[in-house]
Amino acid sequence: MAFDSLADFFAMGGYGFYVWLSYGITFFVLIFLIVNSMNKKKKIFKSVEQRLSREQRIKKAQNMEGTL
Amino acid sequence: MWKWLHPYAKPEKSYQLAGKLLPWFAVVTVVTFVVGLVWGLLFAPADYQQGDSFRIIYIHVPAAMMAMAAYSTMAIAAFIALVWQIRLAEMNIAAIAPVGAVFTFIALITGAAWGKPMWGAWWVWDARLTSELILLFVYLGIIALYNAFSDKVLAGRAASILTLVGVINLPIIHYSVVWWNTLHQGATIMKLDKPSMDPAMLWPLMIMIVGFGAFLGTLSLMRFRNEILARESHRPWVSVLVTEKLAGEK
Numbered sequence: 001m002a003f004d005s006l007a008d009f010f011a012m013g014g015y016g017f018y019v020w021l022s023y024g025i026t027f028f029v030l031i032f033l034i035v036n037s038m039n040k041k042k043k044i045f046k047s048v049e050q051r052l053s054r055e056q057r058i059k060k061a062q063n064m065e066g067t068l
Numbered sequence: 069m070w071k072w073l074h075p076y077a078k079p080e081k082s083y084q085l086a087g088k089l090l091p092w093f094a095v096v097t098v099v100t101f102v103v104g105l106v107w108g109l110l111f112a113p114a115d116y117q118q119g120d121s122f123r124i125i126y127i128h129v130p131a132a133m134m135a136m137a138a139y140s141t142m143a144i145a146a147f148i149a150l151v152w153q154i155r156l157a158e159m160n161i162a163a164i165a166p167v168g169a170v171f172t173f174i175a176l177i178t179g180a181a182w183g184k185p186m187w188g189a190w191w192v193w194d195a196r197l198t199s200e201l202i203l204l205f206v207y208l209g210i211i212a213l214y215n216a217f218s219d220k221v222l223a224g225r226a227a228s229i230l231t232l233v234g235v236i237n238l239p240i241i242h243y244s245v246v247w248w249n250t251l252h253q254g255a256t257i258m259k260l261d262k263p264s265m266d267p268a269m270l271w272p273l274m275i276m277i278v279g280f281g282a283f284l285g286t287l288s289l290m291r292f293r294n295e296i297l298a299r300e301s302h303r304p305w306v307s308v309l310v311t312e313k314l315a316g317e318k
Binding site: 009014018025029034037041044045052 | 174
């Protein structure tokens with residue numbers, strides 16, 4: 001192991017700020033990309049779902065016509 | 069001989085294939101990220117000149133390499149889309165571009181955070197840095213152009229043409245450190261000679277390169293599936309897919 005203690009590891013030989021800034025931003029952006037891609041799928045499913053249920057409602061209403 | 073490929077020109081088949089490949093890419097991503105980061109951050113020895121600041125390499129180089137690999141893939145897809153008019157190739161471009169843009173952004177940001185302690189400046193108008201910044205703008209241009217048209221046939225064609233135009237930037241990025249006298253260092257791995265890096269530092273880097281490649285694959289497949297669903301949302305097979313999912317939830 002290249003470090004003696006946990007504090008040593010976080011200090012990164014005095015470059016802690018730059019190293020953790022890089023890693024922090026990278027992980028933040030990568031996680032954002034994953035969440036964004038998953039949400040997009042959910043949104044598409046939802047919109048198709050809405051269209052299907054609307055079509056069903058219209059069909060139902062058409063069938064009801066003239067029965068009253 | 070290549071006939072087995074034909075069914076995959078159908079969006080539905082492609083959607084299913086992407087779904088089958090997705091978990092494998094995801095597993096490789098997680099494993100390589102864990103191994104590569106633990107090795108790179110904890111066990112690789114500190115650089116004799118740069119100390120521990122060199123550990124930024126384990127995200128900087130893989131992100132930069134895969135940003136260019138992503139663009140190359142998009143360029144091949146753009147060529148296929150324009151010559152053979154395959155719509156799935158256009159969706160491929162739209163799927164990869166955001167991932168490539170994020171990777172380019174990571175390469176630039178980590179490069180800045182590395183440049184500050186080593187060069188004394190967050191940013192210099194060096195040939196490598198400038199050409200990489202142009203790559204980011206090209207990516208953003210492709211994404212914006214694709215989203216600017218509501219007619220996706222037109223959008224796909226426009227994005228394909230822009231992608232092919234932007235290919236000129238790839239050799240410029242790669243050879244920028246050779247053609248110009250830059251502050252950015254020359255090639256360490258991507259050269260004909262042996263890599264000028266100690267194996268103890270090189271191994272975790274190689275693993276992280278595979279990891280970023282697998283991440284690129286995972287996200288591209290996810291977004292590719294989204295793109296297919298969005299463009300095919302009025303097709304019966306998508307309706308069936310959604311109703312089946314609804315039935316599964318109840």
